[in-house]
Amino acid sequence: MIPLITTILAITLRAGTSLVYATIGEIYTENSGILNLGVEGTMLLSAASGFAVAYHSGYLWLGFLVGVIVGGLLGALHAFLSVTMRANQVVSGLSITLFGTGLASFLGQRLGPKENSFNLAGISGPRLIAQPIPVLSNVPILGALFNQDILTYAAYLIVPLAWYFLYKTKNGLNLRAVGENPITAEAMGINVVKTRYLYTIIGGMLIGLGGAHLSLSYTPGWTDNITGGRGWIVIALVIFAMWNPARAVFGAILFGGINAIQFRLQAIGATIPSSFLNMFPYLATILVLVVMTWWETLSKRLGAPAALSVSYMREDK
Amino acid sequence: MNPQSSKIILEMRGITKHFPGVIANSGVDLTLFDGEVLALLGENGAGKSTLMNILIGLYRQDDGEIYVRGEPVQINFPSDAAELGIGMVHQNFMLIPRMTVAENIVLGMTSLPFVPDMRKISNRIRALSEQYRLKVDPNAYVWQLTVGEQQRVEILKMVYRGAEILILDEPTAVLTPQESLELHDVLKVMTSEGKSAIFITHKMDEVMVFSERVAVLQNGKLKATLKTSETTPQELARLMVGRNVLFRLEKEMQEPGETVIELCHISAKDDKGLSALEDLSMVVRAGEIFGIAGVAGNGQDQLAEVITGLRKPTEGKILIADRDCTGKDPLGMIKAGISFIPADRIGMGIAGNMDISENLIMKGYRDEPLSSKGFIRPNRIIDFAKRLIDSFRIATPTPKTRVKFLSGGNIQKTILAREIDACNNLLVAMYPSRGLDVGATETVRNLLLEQRSKGIGILLISEDLDELTSIADRIAVMFEGKIMGTIKSEDADIEMMGLMMAGIPLEELTNDVFEKSESSTE
Numbered sequence: 001m002i003p004l005i006t007t008i009l010a011i012t013l014r015a016g017t018s019l020v021y022a023t024i025g026e027i028y029t030e031n032s033g034i035l036n037l038g039v040e041g042t043m044l045l046s047a048a049s050g051f052a053v054a055y056h057s058g059y060l061w062l063g064f065l066v067g068v069i070v071g072g073l074l075g076a077l078h079a080f081l082s083v084t085m086r087a088n089q090v091v092s093g094l095s096i097t098l099f100g101t102g103l104a105s106f107l108g109q110r111l112g113p114k115e116n117s118f119n120l121a122g123i124s125g126p127r128l129i130a131q132p133i134p135v136l137s138n139v140p141i142l143g144a145l146f147n148q149d150i151l152t153y154a155a156y157l158i159v160p161l162a163w164y165f166l167y168k169t170k171n172g173l174n175l176r177a178v179g180e181n182p183i184t185a186e187a188m189g190i191n192v193v194k195t196r197y198l199y200t201i202i203g204g205m206l207i208g209l210g211g212a213h214l215s216l217s218y219t220p221g222w223t224d225n226i227t228g229g230r231g232w233i234v235i236a237l238v239i240f241a242m243w244n245p246a247r248a249v250f251g252a253i254l255f256g257g258i259n260a261i262q263f264r265l266q267a268i269g270a271t272i273p274s275s276f277l278n279m280f281p282y283l284a285t286i287l288v289l290v291v292m293t294w295w296e297t298l299s300k301r302l303g304a305p306a307a308l309s310v311s312y313m314r315e316d317k
Numbered sequence: 318m319n320p321q322s323s324k325i326i327l328e329m330r331g332i333t334k335h336f337p338g339v340i341a342n343s344g345v346d347l348t349l350f351d352g353e354v355l356a357l358l359g360e361n362g363a364g365k366s367t368l369m370n371i372l373i374g375l376y377r378q379d380d381g382e383i384y385v386r387g388e389p390v391q392i393n394f395p396s397d398a399a400e401l402g403i404g405m406v407h408q409n410f411m412l413i414p415r416m417t418v419a420e421n422i423v424l425g426m427t428s429l430p431f432v433p434d435m436r437k438i439s440n441r442i443r444a445l446s447e448q449y450r451l452k453v454d455p456n457a458y459v460w461q462l463t464v465g466e467q468q469r470v471e472i473l474k475m476v477y478r479g480a481e482i483l484i485l486d487e488p489t490a491v492l493t494p495q496e497s498l499e500l501h502d503v504l505k506v507m508t509s510e511g512k513s514a515i516f517i518t519h520k521m522d523e524v525m526v527f528s529e530r531v532a533v534l535q536n537g538k539l540k541a542t543l544k545t546s547e548t549t550p551q552e553l554a555r556l557m558v559g560r561n562v563l564f565r566l567e568k569e570m571q572e573p574g575e576t577v578i579e580l581c582h583i584s585a586k587d588d589k590g591l592s593a594l595e596d597l598s599m600v601v602r603a604g605e606i607f608g609i610a611g612v613a614g615n616g617q618d619q620l621a622e623v624i625t626g627l628r629k630p631t632e633g634k635i636l637i638a639d640r641d642c643t644g645k646d647p648l649g650m651i652k653a654g655i656s657f658i659p660a661d662r663i664g665m666g667i668a669g670n671m672d673i674s675e676n677l678i679m680k681g682y683r684d685e686p687l688s689s690k691g692f693i694r695p696n697r698i699i700d701f702a703k704r705l706i707d708s709f710r711i712a713t714p715t716p717k718t719r720v721k722f723l724s725g726g727n728i729q730k731t732i733l734a735r736e737i738d739a740c741n742n743l744l745v746a747m748y749p750s751r752g753l754d755v756g757a758t759e760t761v762r763n764l765l766l767e768q769r770s771k772g773i774g775i776l777l778i779s780e781d782l783d784e785l786t787s788i789a790d791r792i793a794v795m796f797e798g799k800i801m802g803t804i805k806s807e808d809a810d811i812e813m814m815g816l817m818m819a820g821i822p823l824e825e826l827t828n829d830v831f832e833k834s835e836s837s838t839e
Contacts, residue, residue: 170429177413177424184411187375188425189396300460301415 002140008260009144014130014218016256017152018043018210022234023241023248024162025206029075030238031166032199033179034082035309037093040231041100042074042204043211048104048120050212051222052111055125063126064212071208072201074100079200083193086311097231108222120222127220128213149217151209162245175199179305182312192312207234229278236285242292242302255281324351325387326513327372327403327482332381334367341367343537344381349482354504354514356528356545358521360557360754364537365517366408369484373398373405385482396427404475405484410467414460418442421459422474445476449506450499464491464614472503483507483514489523493612494782494815501527519557519754521550522783533557557755568766568788574603576639577743577774578624578655583633585619593619594630594798601743601774606765608789608806609778611818616798617778618660621747624776625657626650638742651680654742658732658749660778662725666732669721673713674702676720676731680739709734710760726757733764740773747778762788782811796820 022039029036046067054063074096081092112120128149136146145156166172175195177185182192214226233255241248258277265272292299327349334342342364349355359365370376372383374395383390385401392398398405412421419439423429439455446453451469459467468488475483489497504514504527516527524531525545533540533556540556579600587593593616601607609617622628624635626647635643637653645653659665667676678698681687686697702716711730713723720728729749736744746765750758765775766788779785785792786809793803794817802823804814813826 169432171431173416173420173423173433174425177416180413180415181411184413185425187373187395187405187407187411189394189399189427190425191394301458303415306413306415 004264006141006144008257008264009141010147011260011263012253012257013144013148013152014256015259016252017148017155018213018218019230019234019237019252019256020155020159020210020249021151021213022207022210022230023237023252024158024245025071025203025210026234026238027203027241027243027245027248028162028166028175028199028206029203030308031176031179031243031305032196033182033305033307033310033312034079034196034200034203035089035093036075036078036096036200036203036207037090037235038074038078038096038100038204039207039234040227040229041097041104042071042207043100043214043227043231043234044104044225045074045100045107046070046208046211047215047226048107048111048222050208051125051215052107052120054216055113055120055123056111058126060126060128060216063216064128064209067208067212067216068205069208071211072205075201075204075207076197078204079197082311083196083200086313089309089311101225105224108224121224122221124221126216128217151213151217159245159249166245176305179307182307182310186312207231210234233281236281239285239304240281240288242288243305244302251281251284254284325349326351326385328384329368329372330382330384332368332371332378332383334364334371334376334378336367340537342371342378345534345537345539347532347539348542349513349515350530351513352508352511353529354508354516354527356524356531357515357517357534358519358524358531358553358557359534360519360756363534363557363754365534366486367537368534369405369486369515369517373403373484396425399426399478399480402479402481403484404478404480404482406468406471406475406486406488408486408490410471412459412467412470414458416459417455418453418457418459418462418470418473419455421470422455422477426478442473442477446473449473449476449503451476451503465493465496468492468500476507481512483512484517485514486517487519488516489518489520491613493818494811495819497523521553521557524553525550554755569770571604571770573605573790574772576600577603577637578776579636580624581634581636583623583630583635585623585628585630587619592798594623596633597798597800598633599793599800599803601776603774604769604772605790606769606775606777606788608785608792609776609795610782610785610792610814611780611795613780615795615818617747617795619798620795621657621659621745621776621778624650624743624745625655651739654740656680656736656740656744658729658736658744658746660747660751662728662732663721667720667728670719672717672719673706673711673723673731674698674716677702677705677716677735677738680735705734705738709737709764726753726760729753729757729761733761737764737768740768743774743776744768745776745778748780749777750779750781750784758784782809782814785809786811794818794823802826 022043026036026039049070050063050067053066054060078092078096081087082089108120110118112118112123116123128151130147130149133146137143166175174190178190178192178195186192215222219226237248237251237255240251258280262274262277292303325348329345329347332342332345345368357365367376371378372392374392374397377393383392390401419435419442422442423433423438442455451473453466453469453473459470488500492500508514518524528545530542531545531548531553532542533553535557581598583594583597585594611617619628623630626645626649629644634641642650642653663669678687678701682693687701688694699716706713706716709730711727711734713727720731750761753761762784765777769775777789786806789806791803792806792809794801794814796818797820801817816826817823
């Protein structure tokens with residue numbers, strides 16, 4: 001039993017890693033008041049381009065770097081549309097998801113090697129492997145924490161840092177102010193446009209890293225729709241975590257765990273339809289929204305950034 | 318003014334600012350001396366806020382120079398203004414409800430270290446709040462504070478940032494008379510320590526109380542700069558509007574008629590489910606203006622909503638012309654002859670993207686002659702709109718102009734035209750002249766008086782005590798959902814009403830403090 005739990009926990013953490021990066025990215029973006037619904041498309045495009053570059057160059061880290069850059073570029077595109085052009089953020093984000101999904105699928109059929117008729121699917125390339133930490137990784141159950149790849153280890157560090165930055169530093173305070181009330185933020189001397197661009201791009205980069213982690217570590221290789229809706233789970237997780245990076249970890253582990261359990265259940269032949277497990281993240285999100293609506297005080301303290309998806313311009317009369 | 322304080326600290330020369338289609342400021346000169354309070358007086362749209370927004374770096378001037386302590390300066394961003402020691406308390410507070418007082422105060426400061434020490438900051442805020450008598454808990458969240466406390470946070474914010482020049486944009490609009498007096502004391506302490514203040518207002522009495530000098534703006538131009546002690550409210554009003562203003566409106570004596578609406582022991586809850594009205598009873602009669610005074614947020618909104626059918630009372634009865642109308646929906650109340658001028662003009666009174674004629678028919682479009690057999694009749698609608706535009710003197714190019722392009726006064730006239738035209742019983746007017754300039758205010762008040770003489774009952778909810786005493790027949794003061802007392806307007810005493818607005822019932826006042834005769838109570 002204990003080895004089974006250890007294995008499930010290890011898979012949970014691996015499955016949760018891409019969710020953690022993407023969710024923290026989206027939390028930062030949304031805290032600046034920009035709603036980026038392009039997560040799914042960004043993750044897919046980063047996964048495809050990251051894998052293609054790693055495969056052809058043979059450099060794994062180059063693949064991750066390209067995944068991050070692609071994410072950053074899509075973030076910049078969303079920032080341009082929603083901050084500079086003041087477009088509807090929902091429309092802009094959905095367009096990026098549709099665009100990213102389509103382009104990733106297209107590239108998946110063009111960027112592969114000649115011998116695989118240019119198809120990226122069905123081939124194996126470099127992958128990030130787990131690097132067990134000696135001794136610690138042999139501890140029952142908790143050993144799962146120390147039998148991971150380097151990006152999961154990095155996440156252990158990044159989550160508390162992301163929380164600390166957002167709530168305890170001057171820059172985090174300014175970021176939250178921009179998302180709460182851009183007019184006030186501007187009057188207090190904060191550059192709203194710069195802040196929103198910066199965190200939408202950083203958010204896109206983290207989302208891209210999450211996408212690249214899928215094709216270069218968790219389920220190595222490229223398949224169409226490799227994300228399996230993770231981009232939408234990220235949007236749900238942000239609400240579930242109520243825009244707080246620390247709480248996002250619990251959500252990511254919970255939903256990563258669902259993934260892990262799914263595999264095990266199939267292995268032992270259990271008959272819970274996987275659709276039920278897949279529904280769970282969204283159901284949990286709906287529950288959080290209902291509770292927040294009922295519980296006024298809670299939503300006043302923890303609810304969505306007040307200016308989320310509201311565009312802003314200086315000298316608006 | 319003592320000699321050493323007569324140094325010029327701030328000078329604006331020839332400031333000009335255009336907005337698309339509007340000249341907000343044109344060649345304005347303004348001088349501020351060390352340690353003085355300068356009132357900046359002007360009607361709405363005179364360019365006061367624009368001028369000050371230029372000074373604090375929210376807007377950039379198209380032309381003109383600014384000098385601080387004799388040095389020419391460029392103020393491109395609010396942070397530039399903060400560095401020069403210029404701070405502003407905006408009319409709509411620049412606060413973030415979900416953050417603490419301390420976080421709001423230090424927000425955006427460039428001198429803040431990467432990891433701010435919130436405890437040290439809180440202690441400094443406490444020291445300052447004692448020094449300037451601005452009591453507030455630095456660790457409270459702003460959403461927990463009252464409006465008066467929020468204003469204190471705004472002032473503290475400027476002081477904390479070392480502002481030497483304070484700009485206050487209509488700071489008393491949200492305060493009780495007593496809180497305004499406290500603000501006066503705070504400003505006294507500040508100017509005595511060498512800080513200077515610019516006090517934006519459109520109320521003459523405030524100029525007289527708060528300021529040493531006054532600059533009057535009209536249509537974006539500086540009309541005059543005067544010593545307050547050498548001018549009168551009448552002169553200021555004339556400069557502000559460019560003509561003589563009738564301050565006391567002609568109100569004919571008339572006996573009120575039948576009861577048009579009676580509220581019996583009404584209770585209601587607000588959106589949060591908290592008690593907003595408690596056991597409230599009142600009567601409005603035909604041909605009288607019944608005023609409701611009180612600080613905003615003491616149940617006035619819920620009272621108007623209950624009467625117009627937007628909110629169901631939890632207890633009590635509403636009788637309109639002796640018929641029980643409790644629990645009717647808004648359409649039912651409209652049909653019972655109730656008209657409503659809402660406080661939120663733009664949000665609730667009009668549909669900004671629709672044109673004037675469409676806005677004017679919003680109440681009557683269902684019936685002949687504006688529609689027949691389920692179809693609206695465009696020609697009749699245009700005739701109808703033209704008639705109302707003429708009789709209410711709404712300044713608009715055509716009846717097809719979108720309402721959002723009109724000025725505040727003309728938007729209000731559009732609402733009044735629609736509501737008065739449809740009214741045959743009771744007119745509920747919430748803050749009908751709030752934010753309007755003197756000319757439009759006078760028009761609105763005269764229209765209400767006109768309805769009064771036609772025998773309509775009017776419920777006038779206002780926070781402007783001058784307005785209430787000049788046009789209402791009786792005034793009730795609301796506090797926390799209850800009526801503290803009802804007085805005849807000729808017996809109205811500003812100080813007494815102020816105390817009732819702060820929650821002291823009339824009986825206690827008449828017994829202990831004021832020995833007024835019983836005739837003042839209903």
